[in-house]
Amino acid sequence: MDLRTVLVVGTGLIGTSAALALRKRGVRVLLADRDQGAVRLARELGAGEEWQPIKGEQATVPAAERADLAIIAVPPAHVATELLELQRIGAARFYTDVASVKAEPIHRAAQLGCDLATYVASHPLAGREKSGPGAAREDLFLGRPWALCPTEEADPEAKAAVLRLIELCGANAVEVGAIDHDRAVAVVSHAPHVAASAVAARLADATDVALGLAGQGVRDVTRIAGSDPGLWLGILSGNASPVAEVLEAVANDLADAASALRALAEGDGTATNEITQLLKRGVAGHDRIPGKHGGPASSYAVVQVVIGDRPGQLARLFQVCDEIGVNVEDVRLEHAPGLPLGIAELSVEPDAATTLTEALHERGWQVP
Numbered sequence: 001m002d003l004r005t006v007l008v009v010g011t012g013l014i015g016t017s018a019a020l021a022l023r024k025r026g027v028r029v030l031l032a033d034r035d036q037g038a039v040r041l042a043r044e045l046g047a048g049e050e051w052q053p054i055k056g057e058q059a060t061v062p063a064a065e066r067a068d069l070a071i072i073a074v075p076p077a078h079v080a081t082e083l084l085e086l087q088r089i090g091a092a093r094f095y096t097d098v099a100s101v102k103a104e105p106i107h108r109a110a111q112l113g114c115d116l117a118t119y120v121a122s123h124p125l126a127g128r129e130k131s132g133p134g135a136a137r138e139d140l141f142l143g144r145p146w147a148l149c150p151t152e153e154a155d156p157e158a159k160a161a162v163l164r165l166i167e168l169c170g171a172n173a174v175e176v177g178a179i180d181h182d183r184a185v186a187v188v189s190h191a192p193h194v195a196a197s198a199v200a201a202r203l204a205d206a207t208d209v210a211l212g213l214a215g216q217g218v219r220d221v222t223r224i225a226g227s228d229p230g231l232w233l234g235i236l237s238g239n240a241s242p243v244a245e246v247l248e249a250v251a252n253d254l255a256d257a258a259s260a261l262r263a264l265a266e267g268d269g270t271a272t273n274e275i276t277q278l279l280k281r282g283v284a285g286h287d288r289i290p291g292k293h294g295g296p297a298s299s300y301a302v303v304q305v306v307i308g309d310r311p312g313q314l315a316r317l318f319q320v321c322d323e324i325g326v327n328v329e330d331v332r333l334e335h336a337p338g339l340p341l342g343i344a345e346l347s348v349e350p351d352a353a354t355t356l357t358e359a360l361h362e363r364g365w366q367v368p
């Protein structure tokens with residue numbers, strides 16, 4: 001199914017990222033948001049043109065101006081009401097949303113009397129801890145899973161339109177029922193978010209000495225805790241029971257680990273067994289997370305390079321990689337607090353690690 005014109009309602013992080021990806025593939029994109037500033041910024045970023053909404057109770061969009069697909073990229077609680085209004089004026093042939101929960105918006109849409117034949121709910125498993133169009137990335141969805149949850153009423157053409165959207169954004173479609181989706185994301189997204197917030201909350205009154213010693217570990221574990229609390233309250237409220245179930249299991253593990261550590265501190269050496277078991281279960285769980293393209297996790301070699309904290313250092317480093325034809329799969333920066341130095345960790349295919357290390361040595365880089 002060809003998507004020539006797509007209407008994006010909600011030009012925040014996700015809506016604008018999808019719009020930018022679609023623009024890159026030559027799709028005409030119309031932008032709408034209840035916040036005019038968000039629409040203007042999205043437009044200035046090259047995400048598309050402002051949609052001129054139809055005025056008046058009885059007004060409908062003329063068939064020639066109807067979008068092929070409307071993407072509703074607003075907080076979960078507003079999805080169904082937006083869908084109802086867009087369908088009332090005939091804004092698009094087909095509709096999807098991108099909310100992080102699926103059962104409740106679909107249920108609400110049915111309750112409100114939305115047309116479920118033209119609507120296929122979806123959810124890209126890609127995002128950031130920042131909100132708004134300014135945080136949008138054209139490549140946000142590349143290689144990421146994108147769930148779609150067609151109901152029994154859904155028209156196959158509506159599903160084809162959403163599959164085409166996912167393809168144009170470079171993501172991998174995963175078809176799943178809404179209830180199974182919500183249980184799954186409770187485990188892989190929503191409960192981890194609350195756990196990250198709980199860990200980050202410990203930092204609110206940590207001493208300056210403790211914060212000065214913060215390394216990459218705490219940054220990795222708490223990155224998502226920086227997200228918009230309002231948006232996340234909406235997500236968690238829309239998936240409350242499945243998330244609570246996972247959090248209860250996490251809380252049990254944490255309580256057991258704390259008791260075992262108390263026992264250890266009091267001289268009970270057998271308590272190490274319980275802690276080791278949890279750490280090993282953690283390794284096993286972590287190993288099951290698929291790699292960036294959805295296949296099994298790839299084991300890249302990591303080349304560490306010392307870089308000065310000066311403008312242009314990373315660009316020079318990447319230039320070397322480019323010159324010798326080594327593809328950098330991932331990059332991580334480790335700052336040494338108080339020092340004008342940092343470590344760049346470049347993940348590359350194992351075969352390329354020696355070539356890269358030698359090339360960097362030859363050019364005077366410090367590779368420990």
Ligand SMILES: NC(=O)c1ccc[n+]([C@@H]2O[C@H](COP(=O)([O-])OP(=O)(O)OC[C@H]3O[C@@H](n4cnc5c(N)ncnc54)[C@H](O)[C@@H]3O)[C@@H](O)[C@H]2O)c1
Pocket residue numbers: 009010011012013014015032033034035038073074075076078082098099100101123124125126127128129130131132133231235
């Ligand atoms: N943030 C993420 O990482 C992420 C990832 C995947 C999916 N999602 C889902 O995508 C949706 C949007 O999230 P976001 O991160 O882009 O949020 P955002 O805050 O960046 O953008 C949301 C936009 O929706 C607009 N909006 C709110 N209510 C509206 C309404 N009734 N009509 C029109 N516009 C309205 C807001 O003005 C804002 O510009 C949410 O449903 C969220 O669950 C978020």
Ligand SMILES: O=C(O)C(=O)C[C@]1(C(=O)O)C=C[C@@H](O)C=C1
Pocket residue numbers: 099100124125126127128129188189190224
């Ligand atoms: O990477 C992030 O910053 C995210 O929050 C992304 C993330 C996730 O948990 O993976 C969060 C919520 C969305 O519904 C989808 C993706």
